[in-house]
Amino acid sequence: MKSVYDELRDLIVLGAYPAGRPVAEQELCDRLGVSRTPVREALRRLESDGLVRAARRGVTVVELGGKALLDAYLVRASLEALTADLAARRQRAGELSPASLDRLAEHADLADRATRQGDLLAGTRHNRAFHRCVAALADNPVAFGVLDRIWDQIVVSTRASLTAPGTPARPVRVDDEHRHLIAAITAGDPDAASAHARDHVLATAATLSDQPGGEPE
Structure with missing residues (x-):
């Protein structure tokens, strides 16, 4: 059974409460069928995760923009470099199974297929699964947890850009970059x-100057 924190996190990350939208505590209590105490505890955790900020009668879903969003991408770049390094070291040491590498390739296949078919929401979901798989192969729970929180912030802050026109060649390059990794x-x-x-x-991150947000890849 999911905790109130997990349920609220899912609602925010999946877009039920878009970035910038104020959300009243009572609305959340009514939706989840719980009292104010567990909702307030969950909101405190979500605030520390950077997903919400306190408002007059509840919270507002945080939307990163400008330098804050670029900063998130830069931290993500450093952490994903670390997890890729660790995953490769584990592979060199014979600690990764062929099945785990097959799963990584499968996530890349699904992400590429969905993106080429124009299903950007599915493409984003599979992209995240691909990167989470790399982080899992690294076997570093601290890096995995921090990356998950950064991904949440990026996904929430860039969801509106998924319908914006992008560079046609970018999906091809994304798949090539996944394959090289x-x-x-x-x-x-x-x-x-x-x-x-x-x-x-x-x-x-370089696409951020070309369109609002930027599709998380």
Whole structure:
């Protein structure tokens, strides 16, 4: 059974409460069928996660923009470089199973297929699954947890941009970047894996100057 915190986090990340929207405590209590105490505790955690901020009668869903959003991408780039490095080191040490690498490739396949078919919401979901898989292969729970929180902030803050026109060649480059990262991890090459992961996220951050937000890739 999900906790009130998990339920509220899902509602925000999945878009039930869009960025910038104020949300009253009583509305959340009514929706979840719980009292104010667990809702307030959950909102305090979500505020520390950077997903909401206190408002007069509840909270407002945080929307990162400008420098704050770029900062989130820069931190993500550093952490994903670290997790890719660690995953490649584990592969070199013989600690990763062929099945785990197959799952990584499968997530990349699903992300590419959904994006090419124009289903950007599904593409974003599979993109995140791909990157979470890399982080899981690194076997560093601290990095995994911080990355998850940063991804939440980016997804919430860039959801509106998913319907904005993007560069047509970008989905092709995204898939190429994913494949290079998979190849480096599979080869057990930490330096190459780290560089590919960092460059991939920074390439996404570079699109922020071309359109509002930027699709998380």
